[in-house]
Amino acid sequence: MSTMTAAIRYNADGLVPAVAQDADTGEVLMLAWMDAEAVRRTLATLRATYWSRSRQEYWVKGETSGHTQEVVSMAVDCDGDTLLLTVRQTGAACHTGNRTCFYTPLTSADLA
Amino acid sequence: MSTMTAAIRYNADGLVPAVAQDADTGEVLMLAWMDAEAVRRTLATLRATYWSRSRQEYWVKGETSGHTQEVVSMAVDCDGDTLLLTVRQTGAACHTGNRTCFYTPLTSADLA
Numbered sequence A, B: 001m002s003t004m005t006a007a008i009r010y011n012a013d014g015l016v017p018a019v020a021q022d023a024d025t026g027e028v029l030m031l032a033w034m035d036a037e038a039v040r041r042t043l044a045t046l047r048a049t050y051w052s053r054s055r056q057e058y059w060v061k062g063e064t065s066g067h068t069q070e071v072v073s074m075a076v077d078c079d080g081d082t083l084l085l086t087v088r089q090t091g092a093a094c095h096t097g098n099r100t101c102f103y104t105p106l107t108s109a110d111l112a
Helices: A036-045 B036-045
Strands: A015-024 A027-032 A049-052 A057-060 A067-077 A082-091 A102-104 B017-022 B026-032 B049-052 B057-060 B067-077 B082-089
Touching: A015 B026, A027 A049, A027 A082, A027 B017, A027 B026, A036 A049, A036 A057, A036 A067, B017 B049, B026 B049, B026 B082, B036 B049, B036 B057, B036 B067
Parallel strands: A015 A082, B017 B082
Antiparallel strands: A015 A027, A049 A057, A067 A082, A102 B067, B017 B026, B049 B057, B067 B082
16 A cells, blocks of 8 residues: 555544535535445446445445445545545435435524 | 433443534544533533543644534434534634544455
C-alpha cells in the first residue's frame, strides 16, 4: 500500500466510516463502513464496496438492488479516520427507496 | 426527547458520527462525533457542538479558532446511526487551514 492508503486509520474493529456523496448534485447519500479490503476493492473496481457490520460480509452496493455506486473520486480526511466518496448513484441510495438516507429532519422542537 | 431524537442510535461509546456539509456549496467539510448532550446543545444553540474523543470534552466548533459552524439543518439517517448537518462555515472547517478535511485524494495508483 502506498502512503495515501497507508494514511487510513481504522478503528478497533478495523473499520473506517465512508461518506457517499452524489458527484453531480452534491447531495450526501449515505454513510457506510469499509475495512482495508473494501477500500482496496473500491479503488480497484470503482464500484463502492462496503463492509456490512450487520451481515459481517462485503457488500457491493447495488449488487442485489441494482442501485450501484460508480466511484468518481475518493479522499481520506486530515486525520485519516474518515473517507469521502463521490459517486454516480443509480436509483435510490437508501434501502427505503429514498434517494438519500438522510430524509428525517431534526429540529429544536424535537427537544421539547 | 421526541420521537425524532429518540430515533438516534448511539454506538457502544454513546456516540454517533455527524457529517458537516456546507449549506451553500454542498461541500462535505468534516466528520466528527456527538453524544446525546452534544446533539441537544447543537439543536438548542444552532452552533455545531461535538464530542472530542481525543480530549474527552465538548467542543463547540470554532470556539477557539473562530471557525464556527452555524447549523442550517440537521437530519438523522434511515437507521438512526448517522447525522448530517448543513452548516454555514466561517473560515476553514479543517484544523490544517484547508476549507474541508477531505483534501487528500485516494486512487487506484495508491494500491500499487
